[in-house]
Amino acid sequence: MKRLVFAVLLAWFIIQPGALARAQETISYVDKNSGKEVDVTGAIQDESPAGIKVKTRAGVQTIPSLAIRRVIYKSRKVSNFDFRQPHGKQDRALDPKAWEADRKKLLEEALKGYQDLDAQVRDEPTPHRYVQFKIAEVQAQRAQVDPTHVDAAVTALTAYKTEFPGGWEVVPALKLLAKLQEDKGDGKAAAAAYADLAALPDVPQELKQQSDILVAKVLLREGKTSDAAQKLGALAKAMSPGDPQRAYVDVYLAQCQLSQGNTGTVEGELKEAMNKSSDPNLRALAHNTLGDYYRSKGDAEDAFWQYLRVDVLYPQDREEQAKALYYLQTLFDKVKNDPIRAAQCAERLKSGQFAGTTYQKQAEQDKK
Numbered sequence: 001m002k003r004l005v006f007a008v009l010l011a012w013f014i015i016q017p018g019a020l021a022r023a024q025e026t027i028s029y030v031d032k033n034s035g036k037e038v039d040v041t042g043a044i045q046d047e048s049p050a051g052i053k054v055k056t057r058a059g060v061q062t063i064p065s066l067a068i069r070r071v072i073y074k075s076r077k078v079s080n081f082d083f084r085q086p087h088g089k090q091d092r093a094l095d096p097k098a099w100e101a102d103r104k105k106l107l108e109e110a111l112k113g114y115q116d117l118d119a120q121v122r123d124e125p126t127p128h129r130y131v132q133f134k135i136a137e138v139q140a141q142r143a144q145v146d147p148t149h150v151d152a153a154v155t156a157l158t159a160y161k162t163e164f165p166g167g168w169e170v171v172p173a174l175k176l177l178a179k180l181q182e183d184k185g186d187g188k189a190a191a192a193a194y195a196d197l198a199a200l201p202d203v204p205q206e207l208k209q210q211s212d213i214l215v216a217k218v219l220l221r222e223g224k225t226s227d228a229a230q231k232l233g234a235l236a237k238a239m240s241p242g243d244p245q246r247a248y249v250d251v252y253l254a255q256c257q258l259s260q261g262n263t264g265t266v267e268g269e270l271k272e273a274m275n276k277s278s279d280p281n282l283r284a285l286a287h288n289t290l291g292d293y294y295r296s297k298g299d300a301e302d303a304f305w306q307y308l309r310v311d312v313l314y315p316q317d318r319e320e321q322a323k324a325l326y327y328l329q330t331l332f333d334k335v336k337n338d339p340i341r342a343a344q345c346a347e348r349l350k351s352g353q354f355a356g357t358t359y360q361k362q363a364e365q366d367k368k
Contacts, residue, residue: 086113133169284314
């Protein structure tokens with residue numbers, strides 16, 4: 001009798017390969033504490049805009065959507081090795097040390113790899129949903145290298161968030177979409193994408209706040225200072241003083257004051273925001289804003305050192321680094337009497353690394 005039961009169960013698992021597959025899927029994500037990429041293998045119990053809930057030997061773990069780098073889903077038709085192939089090309093393309101030409105080639109190869117993969121898993125809903133996201137993601141990354149692909153990437157991400165609104169991938173998809181719209185100069189569409197992100201069900205409060213902050217940033221960039229200040233003021237009231245995102249709100253509020261010509265407390269507020277956080281992205285934003293403050297006061301020397309700190313110490317955000325280079329191309333000459341370094345900054349700003357950024361576009365516009 002026991003042998004019969006075993007044979008029936010074994011036959012059922014062979015007929016239903018997905019039953020065992022869920023126990024073998026691997027998720028790669030960036031650990032919040034260490035900042036390092038970690039792999040976890042286990043049975044995926046739930047997937048939503050909040051992230052992936054996976055059961056491992058150590059217990060049940062929820063991995064936030066924006067922390068996830070890749071998932072190797074089990075497929076009836078594709079081996080793990082083949083499933084990983086386009087991921088490897090994509091990772092190599094995103095290596096900061098990669099040459100621009102190599103990056104373009106690798107992204108094209110990764111895109112083709114994901115498209116071929118999707119043709120094989122189209123009748124498997126979860127792998128298909130994921131691979132469709134990777135196709136849209138690579139198109140967005142390709143657009144950052146070559147702006148001629150921006151419209152295609154926007155179309156792909158818009159279609160994705162409409163067709164697959166319930167998976168974890170919709171969160172990074174909306175962030176990518178908003179960023180591309182912002183780079184295109186379409187602030188209204190970017191704000192709408194960030195608002196869609198904040199409205200997703202199951203999204204943690206931290207991400208909703210972050211989305212609202214990004215909406216305010218877009219409003220600021222569009223010159224809608226009063227609207228931005230109103231949204232940021234409401235956020236500041238709702239946040240505790242120790243909230244890790246409070247420093248961002250304070251910096252953007254300082255930018256609102258600068259835009260309105262109210263510079264009295266700006267310097268102190270920016271320095272206090274930096275004291276609250278060691279986040280390199282926050283520091284890049286704050287140092288650049290301090291540079292703007294000193295320029296508004298006619299203090300080119302102090303402005304120079306603020307922008308230089310961004311370029312040398314906090315270059316991880318290409319938008320903020322592009323802004324720093326934009327001003328350094330003038331300040332190296334004006335403050336340090338160093339036209340060679342000034343020209344080098346101008347050349348760097350023209351490179352593909354900063355393709356599509358606001359300040360590369362501004363530098364091109366200045367020449368016309």
